[in-house]
Amino acid sequence: xxxxxxxxxxxxxxxxxxxxxxxxxxxxxxxxxxxxxxxxxxxxxxxxxxxxxxxxxxxxxxxxxxxxxxxxxxxxxxxxxxxxxxxxxxxxxxxxxxxxxxxxxxxxxxxxxxxxxxxxxxxxxxxxxxxxxxxxxxxxxxxxxxxxxxxxxxxxxxxxxxxxxxxxxxxxxxxxxxxxxxxxxxxxxxxxxxxxxxxxxxxxxxxxxxxxxxxxxxxxxxxxxxxxxxxxxxxxxxxxxxxxxxxxxxxxxxxxxxx
Numbered sequence: 001x002x003x004x005x006x007x008x009x010x011x012x013x014x015x016x017x018x019x020x021x022x023x024x025x026x027x028x029x030x031x032x033x034x035x036x037x038x039x040x041x042x043x044x045x046x047x048x049x050x051x052x053x054x055x056x057x058x059x060x061x062x063x064x065x066x067x068x069x070x071x072x073x074x075x076x077x078x079x080x081x082x083x084x085x086x087x088x089x090x091x092x093x094x095x096x097x098x099x100x101x102x103x104x105x106x107x108x109x110x111x112x113x114x115x116x117x118x119x120x121x122x123x124x125x126x127x128x129x130x131x132x133x134x135x136x137x138x139x140x141x142x143x144x145x146x147x148x149x150x151x152x153x154x155x156x157x158x159x160x161x162x163x164x165x166x167x168x169x170x171x172x173x174x175x176x177x178x179x180x181x182x183x184x185x186x187x188x189x190x191x192x193x194x195x196x197x198x199x200x201x202x203x204x205x206x207x208x209x210x211x212x213x214x215x216x217x218x219x220x221x222x223x224x225x226x227x228x229x230x231x232x233x234x235x236x237x238x239x240x241x242x243x244x245x246x247x248x249x250x251x252x253x254x255x256x257x258x259x
Contacts, residue, residue, distance in 0.1 A: 005046040012055060012155055016130050018048040019151040026050055026153060028105025029073065031097055056104070056155055064161050066123075070104025070154035077103055084165035084185070085123070088115050091169065093176050104154035110203075112143045112233070113177035114196060115169065117203035121194035122183040123159035130155055143202045162187050166257045168250040169197075172237055179237050180246035182206075184254040190214040193251060198232050198243040209251055218259055219252040 009015040019026060025044035027033055028051070036042045050056060056071035059080035066082050075098040077089035092098055092115055106116045107127065117140055120127070125136030129152045139147050148154070162185040169181035178197030185192045191213040193206045212221040229244035238246070 004044060006049065007046065008049040008052045010052050010054070012053060012130050012153065015048055015050060015053060015153060016151065018046070019153070021046055024048055024151075026108075028071065028108070029101040031093070031101040031105070032109050032111070033105075050102075050104070050153065056153075061161065066159045066161055068103055068157045068159075070102065070107075070128075070156055072103045074098040074101050074103070074106075082159075082161050082165075084162075084167055084183075085119055085159070088119055088167045088169075088183070091115070091171070091176065103157060107139070107157070108146060108148060108154055110140055110144050110146050111177070112197065112199070112202045113172075113175075113179070115167070115178060115181055118181050118183040118194040118196035119167065120157070120159070121203060121205050122165065122185040122192045123162065124185075124187070124192070125160075126158045127154055128156045128158065129153055137205075140203050143200075145202075160187070162192075164258045166254040168254045168257070170246050170250060180243050180250055182247060182250040182254055184213070184251065184258070186213075186217060186258065191217060195227070195247055195251075198227070198247050200231055200233055206247070206251070213255065217255065219256045222248065222252050222255065 007018045023044050024046040027047045027049045056069045059068045074089045074092045078086050120136040127134040127139045134147050165185040167183045169178045180198040181196045183194045191210050193209040195206050196203045208225050227244050227247050229240045232240040232243040234240045
């Protein structure tokens with residue numbers, strides 16, 4: 001590690017003011033940032049902890065809308081969110097990660113193998129910051145890229161609770177990140193299908209699967225439909241073709257679990 005300033009504001013306004021300083025960096029649960037600092041891949045002069053901001057905590061459901069604070073931990077989401085998202089959060093990392101990592105931190109980082117981004121695309125989410133509201137469909141902009149501006153903080157997230165939803169993940173055993181993950185959500189106006197962990201371009205909605213399932217919500221509706229293997233990730237864990245196959249299998253499993 002190296003020398004830096006540390007601030008722990010108690011309000012969003014105080015956090016925004018602290019982040020206005022040059023080279024300041026927000027710190028959520030630190031599950032990604034702290035290892036990055038240890039490796040000197042990032043060297044901000046000031047860390048601004050968001051852990052003490054009460055107005056960024058809590059998970060609640062009212063009038064068909066799930067609202068979660070940006071500072072809610074994975075464990076809190078697992079305990080209090082709607083069932084599909086709670087199940088997703090319960091399978092992130094290990095207990096240590098779930099009790100420290102935060103929803104807002106994960107979304108802001110937008111790791112291509114993270115679980116939450118698929119849920120945000122599938123669940124008609126709205127990302128609320130200290131400055132504005134961003135539709136989930138507009139928030140994720142590529143690998144580790146989001147619509148957040150410099151110094152902008154995710155204060156809360158709203159999701160529309162679907163008629164039914166299910167998330168299926170093929171996890172890398174050591175990290176529990178998704179080699180591929182598919183979140184299927186059924187609404188009265190159609191089905192939304194989001195894929196994480198598989199594409200070189202990050203999380204995405206699978207429009208062909210959405211159209212097929214909106215017409216016939218059954219596993220057989222996905223027969224003969226597949227994602228383009230050419231755009232998938234290839235690494236030591238699997239080839240492009242393997243990940244494309246995983247996406248198709250996981251989508252069918254998610255629908256089958258609901259059917």
